Amino acid sequence: MANVISAPQFDAELLARYDTTGPRYTSYPTAPQFSDVFDERSLRAAIASSNEEPIPSALSIYVHVPFCLSPCFYCGCNRVITRDVGKADTYLGYLRREFERVAPLFDPDREVHQLHFGGGTPNFLDLPRMRKLLGSLRRHFNMSTHAEREFGIELDPRHADAEYVRGLAEAGMNRLSLGIQDFDPRVQQAVNRVQNIERVEEIMRGARACGFRSISVDLIYGLPYQNVDTFTRTLEQVILLNPDRIAAYSYAHLPQMFKAQRQLEAAALPDAATKLALFGRTLEMLTSAGYVYIGMDHFARADNELAFAQRAGTLQRNFQGYSTHRDCDIVGLGVSSISSIGPVYSQNTRDLKTYYNMIDGGRLPVVRGMELDEDDQIRRELINMLMCHGKIDKIRFAHRHRLLFDAYFSDDLERLEMLARDGLVEIDTRKIKVTERGWLLVRHVAMCFDRYLHQSGNQARFSRVI
Ligand code: SF4
CATH class of the missing domain: 1.10.10.920 (Arc Repressor Mutant, subunit A)
Known part of the structure; x- marks a missing residue:
């Protein structure tokens, strides 16, 4: 075909x-089907039976860092806005205790092929804290050192620089994803996320110089004050930056669900026809510039592993979107993270206080999930x-x-x-x-x-x- x-x-x-x-x-099934009847016993049983498979799957670890320094008004993520880095130290202490509890449940021969730090803003953690966190993961899990490993982090360019990414590379990270959304100053102001292209260039140059294997950028269309002309300029700038992958997400305006979105100027949001035109321009410009449309909101350079996986028929879809690694069991760690172990989905509490209380109570912080029939x-x-x-x-x-x-x-x-x-x-x-x-x-x-x-x-x- x-x-x-x-x-x-x-x-x-x-x-x-x-x-x-x-x-x-x-x-599939999607998160709204998860139920609170599911608890940590079901997760423990799923992990035990995954260890008994004739060839147990490799692992893919997701670590959620929920803190951000300031709110972006389009945001629908589970995050805590704070300038207090002490909060990160408390959280890291609890994360380590979660690692201690979860890691021994897995057969120690099962290697971690994929690691992803998401948020929130993972680079809310400075380099010493990030090194400590990675060291702690290494002590508890069998982290791959193979060149093919995919160890990635989402970075907010406003709080990172070339030195930060060099430190990450030295600590074993080799993938990064940068939140750009839009370079237009008026749009940036409207969404309360002002950042300049020079910083993004510096980070990308630094990441390439120290061997990062895939650099991805995120854009959002459908934000206030965007129109086809302004977004075309952003796309031109992004194409010149030459990232390996681009994700162009459609903004979902759900102010009744996400409080931050109530601060957006609803009257300045593009109408449905403009939003469609923004998507059409994105598709046209990125494919003309040599990007392959992977699916949904994802594009990749033809020589990127995602495009290879698409051609080879090995592409996968998981909580982070499209992925190349087949058949990994996903271990979610930290507040709100989701695990996928064989036929089971398991989600940690979204609430920081409950997360701490559950860990203090000697439990895994699991509050909902689903056993697939x-x-x-x-x-x-x-x-x-x-x-x-x-x-x-x-x-x-x-x-x-x-x-x-x-x-x-x-x-x-x-x-x-x-x-x-x-x-x-x-x-x-x-x-x-x-x-x-x-x-x-x-x-x-x-x-x-x-x-x-x-x-x-x-x-x-x-x-x-x-
Ligand atoms: S978009 Fe990202 S950086 Fe902005 S508030 Fe949400 S999680 Fe934080």
Whole structure:
């Protein structure tokens, strides 16, 4: 089958028609299905049984650092705004205690191939604190030293420089992701995140000089005062910076859910047509500049490992978006983090005080999660294949899961028929294939197979597709 992924078709009328709410499928089932009936016993049991697999999976660790120095008004993350670095020391103490409790549950031979620091602002931690944190991870987990390891960190460029990234490289980090969002001064002021391009250049130069293997930047479209002309300038500047990957996220304005967003000037937000045009310009400029469209909001240089993984059919989707590492069990550490161990999702408390109390009480800070039943696991695999590769070989899939494809998915296929009539997918006896016209709407294709979404009222909890 030809690869549709690198050549998605932008059809504004079609995209506008399908611009409803829907999940991003960084997991299936999605987080709203997690339940508080799940507790640490279920997580411990899942880890024990993952150790018993004939070849236990490697590990991917996510560490959440919740602190930020100031609020960005578009933010929907779980974070604590503070200038008190002492708070970080308290948190690091509790994180170490969580490592001590979680690490011995895993077979010590299981290597950590992936590490990701997210937030909040991970570089709220200065270099000595970051080194200490990495040292502590190394003492407790079997951290890979292989060149292929992917050890990454999200950086706020306002609080980092070349020296900081050199220190990170010396401590074993080799990937970074920079939050840019937009270089336009008026937009930056409106979202309370003022930063200059010179600092971003300095960090990127420094990271390249000390061997960082992949540098990614984040942009957001749909912010106040953005228009196609201003965003074109930002895109030109980003292209000149030549990052290996670019994520261009659609801003989801949900002020009823995220307090910070109430400070945005709602009247200055671009309307739906402008937002679509912003996305269209992003797609056009990045693909003309040699970036491959990976899927959803992600672009990568053709020589980047993400583009290789897409071509090789090994691309994965997890809580951080698209990823190259197959079959890792994900260990989430810190407040609000999510683990994915075999057929289980487990989430830590989002509240800092509860996190500390649970650790003090000798517990793992798990408050919710989910054990996937057989149907969940089947659909998870199918949705992952659609989101990453845009196609399903029905015969092979049915054979692997010992089911009759058309009978098992009869309701789902009925929903999919409507998308087929609009030219988003092709369905025949052997395969389902997302078309070039449908690739930008692949979430809609996946949504047809989401058992929970079609239970009443569930769709309203998600952001808009564009
Ligand atoms: S966008 Fe990032 S830096 Fe800004 S407040 Fe949110 S988590 Fe902090």
